[in-house]
Amino acid sequence: MNFYEPAHIFSEEERRSEKQNSSDYPEGSSKNNHIKEELDKFYRLPYAPKFAVLLKGKWGSGKTWFINKYRDDLKNEEKHQKTDKEKVQGLKTLYISLYGVNDFSQIEQSIYKQLHPVLSSKQAVIAGKLVSSLVKGHLKIDLNKDGKDDGWNFSIPELGIGKGQGNQIKDSQYGLIIFDDIERCLIEIENILGYINTFVDSEKLKVVIIGNEEEIISKHPNYPAIKEKIIGKTFEIEPDYYSAFQDSTKKISNPQCREWVAEKIDFIKELYEKGNYQNLRTFNQVVWEFERFFNILPENFKNNPEFLQEALKVITVFSIEIARGKIEASSISELSNKIGKGYMKNEAKTKEEKEDAVAEDSDIYLFEKFSKYYPMDIIFDMNDLFILDLGWWQDFFDKSKPNQEQLEDLLLKSTYNTEATEDWVKLYHYWQLNDDEFNYLFAKVREDYKNHVFEDIGEIKHIIGLFFEFCELGLLSDAKENIFKEAKEYINWLEKTGKLDLSLDDSIYRDYYYGLSFSGSKDGCRQNYLDLDEVIKKAKKSNREKKMPMYAEDLLEIMVSDIYKFASLICITKEKEEFECRAKNYYSEPIFTYIKPEDFINKILSLVPDYKKINSIFYYIKERYIFDEQNLFKKQMNAIIGEVKFLKEIDNLITSKSTKENNKVVLSIALLQKANKKYLQPLISKLEERQNKLISQATEEN
Known part of the structure; x- marks a missing residue:
């Protein structure tokens, strides 16, 4: 038996x-x-x-x-x-x-x-x-x-x-x-x-x-x-991929999404195998994240299988590596730089060293892993690789509510947008055009460019990049020097007409913008882009410096009306909600040197008896200068060190005021001096020490 x-x-x-x-x-x-x-x-x-x-x-x-x-x-x-x-x-x-x-x-x-x-x-x-x-x-x-x-x-x-x-x-x-x-x-x-x-x-x-x-x-x-x-x-x-996947897909509430995902088990299984990952618990997360993404897509993208498959790939890969602890959801925007660093480090090592480095160095790990997920020939074309801006993906995984408006803008200019309406976006995808379409679009964009129709600096940089690339391909007779000269003239026109974006947003200097990589930026046009970026930075800096007195006046008004906005404008922070304000703030500019100390004191005294807000102002001023010696933002610290003079004048004005007037105690001055002693005076000592150190270093270098 x-x-x-x-x-x-x-x-x-x-x-x-x-x-x-x-x-x-x-x-x-x-x-x-x-x-x-x-x-x-x-x-x-x-x-x-x-x-x-x-x-x-x-x-x-x-x-x-x-x-x-x-x-x-x-x-x-x-x-x-x-x-x-x-x-x-x-x-x-x-x-x-x-x-x-x-x-x-x-x-x-x-x-x-x-x-x-x-x-x-x-x-x-x-x-x-x-x-x-x-x-x-x-x-x-x-x-x-x-x-x-x-x-x-x-x-x-x-x-x-x-x-x-x-x-x-x-x-x-x-x-x-x-x-x-x-x-x-x-x-x-x-x-x-x-x-x-x-x-x-x-x-x-x-x-x-x-x-x-x-x-x-x-x-x-x-x-x-x-x-x-x-x-x-x-x-x-x-690990039973098929059974686990079937169970996960049943949980998709959107029938259109469920039907499409149900056919992709082999595709997802292949990604798990490439990543050498067998934890089936992440299936539920992948499916949930993809449905969340699917539900916010415009209808034409919900019916675009090529786009959906690439999006599913991105979501699966990110979900695996986040679950593995190799990627932080809050730092996805840094992924391109990390993989690039991993490549450079990897090239400098022997075969034996590389094997050890994969386990020890997170940058090399990411390079090696993403080389398996994606073909090597496009491993550095990160934004095309991930179909959308990495910053948007960071918001998607790190926030409960991704930016819908930004998504629609990115999709509008996406390679996968079959309904693209802007001529320069259609020209950007020139490999999808026939001869007649290319010639028509090229002539149209060229004419609009000469007539200064475009005002968005990102779009202009994309168009200049296309001209550089067409020059490399022999499709444009103009020399690169002439293209660069025209570009400088265009930027000067934006500057003179007040149409140049003056924010500190540095996304324009990356290798991609609007979710599209700049054409030729990795090839023979690299130096042209670097030179172009210097022209843009110089124009922005010149215009911002001219407007700094006006910005300073606005900052004083914000200081008394909205303390949290004031903090986001003067401090650098890793808090995500405030991080978005960086593009328009003054964390790396000596804004206080444009404010008269007397005006600052008068604004502070106008807040009496709101001593909580007064203390908060002094606290955030102190936080503005909190920098580690090894901090990534040490350069910004050096840029604003010149504000020590302003702070010392504030200290002198407060200290010189008497706490008695007509035999009466002046409470407001007493409390102001207390805040000054707690926050500003220790800060001034540290900044002076830092300033002396910089002077000493400069002397030694000379």
């Missing part, structure tokens, strides 16, 4: 029909079907085998998902039984997660709640606290095979062991008890296994243990000796 001979429930014909109607274990796609069949045999035994079954697998391999699907199958099978005669003892299961469990009473409570859902409900607990008594137990197991009892002391529950409430489990239809996450249990391994063994020794129960055995062995060398006394059969759960 087969040891696992199952009791008859369904005929083979019924079973085949049931399997065909189930999408949980699709034929040919579930790697773990054989384990399901073995568990079927195990739980259908008419007696307790006196040993447990272990389901092992790495973290994220789908162990918990597998057992939950199996439990659902048992529930469905129970529902199909039509008469009491067909009903077999033990179809129900008890499930206990040992994650974080540090006391046996927690396990008992979990079992009790499943046996008595009504009595253990929130209302019942509030009505009267339920306390289950524990009895001391002693399990005799010889660990070192010396013939002596090595003795484990632990507490066992009065549940299912044959005492008191014991018959509640064995006389019920609970035939399978499952202990999950055993490697994450905080109880010592020998004690928790000894505890579980009390269930293994029961008359009716079958026990399944789930865990990462590799992790257990690494932490508990004595585990193998204990295991052989309790666990009689071990099965390894393999």
Whole structure:
């Protein structure tokens, strides 16, 4: 007789029909079907085998998902039984997660709640606290095979062991008890296994243990000796991409999105394999993130399969690496620079050094990993690679509400926009044009450029880049020198007419803008772009300096009306909400040198008696100069160090004021001097020290 001979429930014909109607274990796609069949045999035994079954697998391999699907199958099978005669003892299961469990009473409570859902409900607990008594137990197991009892002391529950409430489990239809996450249990391994063994020794129960055995062995060398006394059969759960993916896609509420994603299992599986990643838990996150992205797309992009597939790739890759801890959602915008640095570092190393560096250096890791996800020939064309601006993707993953307006603007100029209306965007995708279309668009854009139709500096830089590239391809007879001369004249025109964007937004100096890489910026036109950027920076700086007195007056008004806006304008911060203000703030410009100290003091005194706001102003001024020696923004610190003179004049004005007037105490002056002493005076000392250090360094260099 087969040891696992199952009791008859369904005929083979019924079973085949049931399997065909189930999408949980699709034929040919579930790697773990054989384990399901073995568990079927195990739980259908008419007696307790006196040993447990272990389901092992790495973290994220789908162990918990597998057992939950199996439990659902048992529930469905129970529902199909039509008469009491067909009903077999033990179809129900008890499930206990040992994650974080540090006391046996927690396990008992979990079992009790499943046996008595009504009595253990929130209302019942509030009505009267339920306390289950524990009895001391002693399990005799010889660990070192010396013939002596090595003795484990632990507490066992009065549940299912044959005492008191014991018959509640064995006389019920609970035939399978499952202990999950055993490697994450905080109880010592020998004690928790000894505890579980009390269930293994029961008359009716079958026990399944789930865990990462590799992790257990690494932490508990004595585990193998204990295991052989309790666990009689071990099965390894393999990552089952197809079944897990099907389960995840069912959760997509948008039917159009669900139908499209359901066809992409092989595509996603390939990305997981390229990334050498087997944690199936991220499937749910990938699917959720993609549906969130899909729902905010314009209709024409929802029906663009090429775009959707590239977007799914970006979301899958980012989700994997974020879950892996190799990318921070809050720093996705820095990814292009990190991969570029990784390439440079990697090139300078020997083969042996490279292997070690991948594990130790995050930049090299990212370069190596993204080289696998994406073809090498476009690995540096980051914005085309990720279809949208990296800054937008950062907001998408790091914020609950991505910028819808920015998305639509980026999509408008996207390579995938089949309905692009702007002529320069169509020309940007010149490789998709026939000869007549190209000649028409080229002539039209060239004419509009000469007539100064374009006013957005980003668009203008893109068009200049196209001219550089066409020159390289021999499509434009003008020399690069002439193109550059025209570009300078265009920027001068913007400057003189007041149409030049004067914000400190540095995105214009990156290799992409509006989600599009600048044409030829990585090839023979690189130096032309660098020269062009210098022209733009010089023009912006000249215009901003002319307007700084006006900006300074505005800043004083903002200081008294909106303290938080004032802070965002003068301080550099890593807080995301305030970070967006950088493009228009003065964190790297000596704005205070354009303010008269007397005007500043008068504005401060106008706030009396709001001393909280006055203290906040002084606090944020101090925060403006908080820079580490190794801080990335040390250059900005050096740019505003000249404000020391302004601060010293403020200090002198405040200190010179008397706290008494006409034999009366002037509270406002006293409190102002207190704030000055707390914030400004220590700050001035530090800045003077810094200033002297810079002077000394400059002297040594000369």
